[in-house]
Amino acid sequence: MKSILVKSIPVKSRFSFWLSILLLYLLPAHLLVAQSDPRMISDPQTISELTAQIQNVMQQENMPGLMLSIVSKDSILFSGGLGAADLKTGQKVDGNTLFHMYSVTKMFTALAILKLISSGALHLDDKLKDIAPEVAFDNPWEETHPLRLVHLLEHSSGFDDTHLNMIHNTSGRDLKGLQAVSFYRTCLVSRWKPGLVSSYANPNYTVLGYLIEKYSRMRWDDYIQKMLLKPLGMDHSDFELRIKDESGYARGYRFEDGHYIEFPFFVPTGNGAASALHSCADDMSRYLRFFLDDWNVNGTRWLDSTYLSAMETIHSTAGAREGLQIGYALGNSTYYNHPKADFRGHGGGGDGFESLINYDRRHRIGYAIANNGGQGMWRISVLIENFLTRDLPDFASAALEGQSAIPVSAKPALADYQGYYKPVNVRSEQWNFLQRVIGVVKLSEWEGRLVIKPLLGPADTVAWVRDRLWKRAGEHHASVAIGLDEDGKPFVQSGMHQYYRKTTYLPVLAQQLFLGLSVVALLFSLLWAVVWSVMVLTGKVSKRQVLVGILPGLAIVSAVVAFRLTTLTDYTNRIAFNSVNLTSLTIFVTSLGFGLFSVAGLGMLARQWSQLKSAWIKGILTFNAIFVTYLALLLWMHGWIGLRVWAL
Known part of the structure; x- marks a missing residue:
C-alpha cells in the first residue's frame, strides 16, 4: 500500500527497476521541494x-x-x-x-x-x-x-x-x-x-x-x-x-x-x-x-x-x-x-x-x-x-516560531561531520537496496552553512538554526539534524525519513563505479548483440562463436522482461503475485534467465578466448561479460534472480 508520507515510488512510474531508482534517489531533494512549493499555484x-x-x-x-x-x-x-x-x-x-x-x-x-x-x-x-x-x-x-x-x-x-x-x-x-x-x-x-x-x-x-x-x-x-x-x-x-x-x-x-x-x-x-x-x-x-x-x-x-x-x-x-x-x-x-x-x-x-x-x-x-x-x-x-490560508501572513523568516524561550547553544563545529554519508533506512529491501550505493551524500561547510551534496545533481545548502538543527532557505522549521549516534558515529537526518551514517568513501566509490559501468555494459550488450549477429550472418565471425556475443544481450532482454512485467503487474494486477501462475512464473523464469545468461556469457567467453583474434573485440566482450555478471551477482544477493514473488 502506497503512502504519501514517504514519497514512495508510484506504481505508474515503475516502468523498470532502473527508472524507479533514478526517480526516487537521483533526483535532488531540493528539486522535489521546489516542485511542491505551494506558492507556484x-x-x-x-x-x-x-x-x-x-x-x-x-x-x-x-x-x-x-x-x-x-x-x-x-x-x-x-x-x-x-x-x-x-x-x-x-x-x-x-x-x-x-x-x-x-x-x-x-x-x-x-x-x-x-x-x-x-x-x-x-x-x-x-x-x-x-x-x-x-x-x-x-x-x-x-x-x-x-x-x-x-x-x-x-x-x-x-x-x-x-x-x-x-x-x-x-x-x-x-x-x-x-x-x-x-x-x-x-x-x-x-x-x-x-x-x-x-x-x-x-x-x-x-x-x-x-x-x-x-x-x-x-x-x-x-x-x-x-x-x-x-x-x-x-x-x-x-x-x-x-x-x-x-x-x-x-x-x-x-x-x-x-x-x-x-x-x-x-x-x-x-x-x-x-x-x-x-x-x-x-x-x-x-x-x-x-x-x-x-x-x-x-x-x-x-x-x-x-x-x-x-x-x-x-x-x-x-x-x-x-x-x-x-x-x-x-x-x-x-x-x-x-x-x-x-x-x-x-x-x-x-x-x-x-x-x-x-x-x-x-x-x-x-x-x-x-x-x-x-x-x-x-x-x-x-x-x-x-x-x-489566503488571509494568513507568511511565517517570520528570521527564526523558528517560539524559539525565544529556547536557549540557543553554540553553533556546532562541523569539522568532525564533514565527509561521506551512507543511507541506512530503506523502506523495502526488495525495491530500494540500491539506495545504499547511489544515495550516498557528501557533507561539507561553506560560509558557515552545511552543504549536502548527492551523487548527482545540485547540492542542498542549509543554514544553522540552533543546537544541531538546520533548515533550508524559505523554511520556517528545521528539516535537517546532525549528531552522534550511540557508537559515536556522526549521522545526519534530512527531511521525513532520510537517515545517513558517516562512512568511508573508497568502498562506496568502488560500488558506485562498478554499478555505473554495469549500466554502461547493459547498453553495450544490447547493441553488441545486434552487431555480433550481423557479423555472424555476414560470415565475419564463425557461427560457432555466435553465443559468445549474444548471451549478454539475451541476459539484458530477460532482465527487461522480468522487471517490466513485475512493475506492470504491480500497477495493474497485484493479485497475480500471490500464487503460481503464468505471470509469476514468467517473472521467475526471465529473472533467472538474466542470471544464467550472464554467467553463461562469461563462461563462453573464457572457453572461446583463444579463438578470438581481435584485441578490441576481446576487450568489448570482456567488459560486457564482467560487468553484466557483476550486476547479476548483485541482484542475486538481493533476491532478484529467480524471483519467486509468490513466496516472499
Whole structure:
C-alpha cells in the first residue's frame, strides 16, 4: 500500500527497476521541494473558484471522482463530492459516498492505542515482548534496544514494508488475531536498532491492531467504532474487509489507452488495521472538526490534551532526540512545507484510490480529499491549502516560531561531520537496496552553512538554526539534524525519513563505479548483440562463436522482461503475485534467465578466448561479460534472480 508520507515510488512510474531508482534517489531533494512549493499555484479566493480549479485538475489528471471536505474554524466550508463514483452506473459522488482511504486508517488505529494508554492498559514505552510475548519478531538488539509500542506507532521498528505477495488476500478467509500478524512474519525483522529512525512499514500497524484486540477484548474495528466513530457521529464509515453491498462505495479506476479500467474490490491482507478504512466527506468533516476542536466532542473532551500533544510529537528517533520534529509521529506526520501553516495528517493509496487528510490546529483549518483514479493529490492539496490560508501572513523568516524561550547553544563545529554519508533506512529491501550505493551524500561547510551534496545533481545548502538543527532557505522549521549516534558515529537526518551514517568513501566509490559501468555494459550488450549477429550472418565471425556475443544481450532482454512485467503487474494486477501462475512464473523464469545468461556469457567467453583474434573485440566482450555478471551477482544477493514473488 502506497503512502504519501514517504514519497514512495508510484506504481505508474515503475516502468523498470532502473527508472524507479533514478526517480526516487537521483533526483535532488531540493528539486522535489521546489516542485511542491505551494506558492507556484495561483490562490483561489472563493469556494466556487476552488471547485472549478479542482475540476480542471481532475480532468487533466484523469480522476473520475473526488471526495472533498474543507473545514475552517467552526464552519464546514464544503462537504461533498465532484465527478463520478461509478462510471458504469453514472452514480455521482456526494457527501455519503464511501472512498477507500487506505493508510489514513493508521490515524484511527493510533487513536485507539492512545485510548487504551489513557485507561492504563498500555504504555507508550511498553516492550512488545512483555505485552505480547506470543508475537514472533526478530530484533538483534533486543537486550539493549528493545522493540517498544512507540516504535510501532512511529514506524521506527526497522521492519521491512509489505512484500509484493502480501498486499491482497486471496485465501477466501479473513486473517484474525495472531494469525494476521504471523502472516507478515518475514517482514517483522528489525534491520537497525529500534528507535534509530523511521521507515514506513505497514506490518507495524497490523501488530497494533492485534494489541487493540488483546487489550480491549474486542475486534480492533469494533473497538474503534464504539470508542471513536460513534461518538463523533461518523455513521457511514466502516472497516469492512469484504464489501457485501457495493452501492454506496466509489469504484477505483486506472486510466489506460484513453479509457478507464475498473479495479475490483480487493480484500486487504492482515487484520486491516493498516488500511481498511472506507469513509466519506461528511464523516471526514466530523473527524476534522474533532481535531480542530482539540478533541472536544459535544462539550466533552475525548482524551486529555496531553494525549493530543503526544500524538503530534515525534518521540523515538535519533533526529527527534536532537529536536527535529519533521516526519512521522503517532499515526500522523508533517512536512512543514507550507509558507503560512503547519499542516499535518496522513495520506494513503492503493488500487484505484489516493487519499489525504491534513489539518492545522493553530489556525483551525483542515481538509480531506480522495480520488478514485489512483492519481496523486499534490495539485489539489496545494489549491485547497492556498485557499484556506489566503488571509494568513507568511511565517517570520528570521527564526523558528517560539524559539525565544529556547536557549540557543553554540553553533556546532562541523569539522568532525564533514565527509561521506551512507543511507541506512530503506523502506523495502526488495525495491530500494540500491539506495545504499547511489544515495550516498557528501557533507561539507561553506560560509558557515552545511552543504549536502548527492551523487548527482545540485547540492542542498542549509543554514544553522540552533543546537544541531538546520533548515533550508524559505523554511520556517528545521528539516535537517546532525549528531552522534550511540557508537559515536556522526549521522545526519534530512527531511521525513532520510537517515545517513558517516562512512568511508573508497568502498562506496568502488560500488558506485562498478554499478555505473554495469549500466554502461547493459547498453553495450544490447547493441553488441545486434552487431555480433550481423557479423555472424555476414560470415565475419564463425557461427560457432555466435553465443559468445549474444548471451549478454539475451541476459539484458530477460532482465527487461522480468522487471517490466513485475512493475506492470504491480500497477495493474497485484493479485497475480500471490500464487503460481503464468505471470509469476514468467517473472521467475526471465529473472533467472538474466542470471544464467550472464554467467553463461562469461563462461563462453573464457572457453572461446583463444579463438578470438581481435584485441578490441576481446576487450568489448570482456567488459560486457564482467560487468553484466557483476550486476547479476548483485541482484542475486538481493533476491532478484529467480524471483519467486509468490513466496516472499
